[in-house]
Amino acid sequence: MENNKKLIPGRWMYLLGVLIIAAGIVISAILITNLAGSAFKNGKTAQIPGQTELSLNKASTYTITYYYDPTGNKNAPITNYSKYDGLSFKLSEEQGGKNIPITSLSSGVMQFKTDASGKYMLNVSSPKGSGASAVMLIVPKSGITGAIIAAVFFSCAAAGFAVIIAAAILRKKHRAV
Numbered sequence: 001m002e003n004n005k006k007l008i009p010g011r012w013m014y015l016l017g018v019l020i021i022a023a024g025i026v027i028s029a030i031l032i033t034n035l036a037g038s039a040f041k042n043g044k045t046a047q048i049p050g051q052t053e054l055s056l057n058k059a060s061t062y063t064i065t066y067y068y069d070p071t072g073n074k075n076a077p078i079t080n081y082s083k084y085d086g087l088s089f090k091l092s093e094e095q096g097g098k099n100i101p102i103t104s105l106s107s108g109v110m111q112f113k114t115d116a117s118g119k120y121m122l123n124v125s126s127p128k129g130s131g132a133s134a135v136m137l138i139v140p141k142s143g144i145t146g147a148i149i150a151a152v153f154f155s156c157a158a159a160g161f162a163v164i165i166a167a168a169i170l171r172k173k174h175r176a177v
Contacts, residue, residue: 009166009167009170009171013163013164013166013167014164014167014168016163017160017161017162017163017164017167018160018164019160020156020159020160020163021156021157021160021161022160023156024152024153024154024155024156024157024159024160025153025156027152027153027156028149028152028153028156031148031149031152032149035149043137043138043139044056044137044138044139045067045135045136045137045138046064046122046124046135046136046138047133047134047135047136048087048124048133048134048135048136049087049124049125049126049133050123050124051121051122051123051124052121052122053094053119053120053121053122054119054120054121054122054138055118055119056114056117056118056119056120056140057117057140058117058140059114059115059116059117060113060114060140060141061111061112061113061140061141062111062112062113062114062138062139062140062141063105063109063110063111063138063139063140063141064089064102064109064110064111064112064136064137064138065108065109065110065136065137066078066081066084066108066134066136066137067134067135067136067137068134068135069133069134069135071133078108078134081107081108084108084134086126086127087124087125087126087127088124088125088126088127089102089110089122089123089124090102090122090123090124090125091112091120091121091122091123092120092121092123093118093119093120093121094118094119094120094121095118095119100112100113100114100120111141122138124136
């Protein structure tokens, strides 16, 4: 005797799809938190305005961002960048003096690219001679880590939506029969 009953997915498959999507969000959030913690721990700091020697471990693209105001709470990040308008940033190799261009990405975020590891001089000056001080954080960009986080998130989202859509299609087909 042959059993012609088809498997009908239960509502639990919708829950499974939602759980897969939620897992992707949680795993991505954990990876982002670890990445940020690593950046703050391994990043270089520079007091501005002023001159700072940076020992950079590798040729890379680096991001510079305002970290905190040394006259205020060190746990409170800088969010108002207007008092830093007009600061002049100059980066050069310590040996040879080659200037490294610094480009602005957005308010409070800049980047530069080095061709080699070594010592560099960051000189930040204010047009008025004295200006608001800040501690800046300089960290290498890590494109591969961002790619991994995106892959985990989008893979889980795609798998979760695939389960939900498959369940809906199979349930609809069963109702039609």
